[in-house]
Amino acid sequence: MQKEKLIAGHSRIKPYIHNTPVLSSSMINHLVGAEVFFKCENFQRGGAYKMRGATNAILQLTEEQRSRGVVTHSSGNFAQAVSLGAQSLGVTAHIVMPSSSPEVKKKGVIAYQGFIYECEPTLEARESTANKIAQETGATPLHPSNDPDVIIGQGTAAMELLQNHTDLETIFCPVGGGGLIAGSALAAHYFGKNCKVYGGEPFEADDAYRSLQSGKIEGNKTTNTIADGLKTTLGDNNFPIIKEHVNGIIRVTEEEIVSSMRLIWERMKIIVEPSSAVALAALLRDKSQFKGQKVGIVISGGNVDLGNLPF
Missing domain, CATH: 3.40.50.1100 (Rossmann fold)
Structure with missing residues (x-):
């Protein structure tokens, strides 16, 4: 399988x-x-490489799910990948990034039209912020690695x-x-x-x-x-x-x-x-x-x- x-x-x-x-x-x-x-x-x-997983996951969503957007949390590379993959497919991307993320990666997300939400640099803060956005917007959560x-x-x-x-x-x-x-x-x-x-x-x-x-x-x-x-x-x-x-x-x-x-x-x-x-x-x-x-x-x-x- x-x-x-x-x-x-x-x-x-x-x-x-x-x-x-x-x-x-x-x-x-x-x-x-x-x-x-x-x-x-x-x-x-x-x-x-994260463009691969992000694109595969977004392509597996229904049209209705895509219309409500996607949300993820990432220190940088998956953030950029989801933003670019979503942009390529006409989907809104909500991106939770720790405040410690490298500037180059934040700029990449913005260039790919992702919406950044900064949080404390802890896994708990990342996950809770992403969950809150999912509840408020109806966006589908995409986990960066799981x-x-x-x-x-x-x-x-x-x-x-x-x-x-x-x-x-x-x-x-x-x-x-x-x-x-x-x-x-x-x-x-x-x-x-x-x-x-x-x-x-x-x-x-x-x-x-x-x-x-x-x-x-x-x-x-x-x-x-x-x-x-x-x-x-x-x-x-x-x-x-x-x-x-x-x-x-x-x-x-x-x-x-x-x-x-x-x-x-x-x-x-x-x-x-x-x-x-x-x-x-x-x-x-x-x-x-x-x-x-x-x-x-x-x-x-x-x-x-x-x-x-x-x-």
Whole structure:
């Protein structure tokens, strides 16, 4: 059933997304000791993979639901994705953003004609504000990472990667709310050949690592990380998929994230945000485990506040 959903979802969103390029770097290959293929979702519409899930979810709504609009909460990339997806389909987008969201992401939402509602930078404030807007406007809530249609849409990035490179042995993704890694794990399961999936996560926001250890969804004890897109927690729809299909989570330090981000900027000449660099940082941290393999990395996005770079 999930395989059919991935195929149908990919077909559904195709007119609205880019089939993003896959790049590699001989220098990074040498550094890792493996062949690494980067699925560059920083070149996606809206600057991140989240355009896939947002578009798939909006396209699954009825005409009546679309007429009442959609509402979501997001620190940035899903906010932009919902705004752009909604704009493309003539739907009103109500976007709840924490006050700490990067300015570049707020500007993106405004450019895509989304309506921003700022709130305190806590998950509780985000959810309560979004629920209030849904009640007042009749807008359909879209969860950034736990909506089943969003998860399927996000999985299409890894699906495309595996169509280009059918012999990948491992795929790495950053882990925030869990939508990308859950969707990627489904894609690897159905379209890969014994392809394993690993997540990269900051030590400063390691709820997914601890959730896999305990077998239940854990909250974040801290979110003091430069990877602003990875501060959210897993959900009850994506966690069962992660438990079943993800092989492990590798945690990384803030220094490793910045170093990997810089490496991609300098060697690959592309702009990636800190959250994207977490996946490469995880691979580099544990590279001996993947030596000689063909490894895919989903570069999740490239929406960076250029006035606030970490290097």
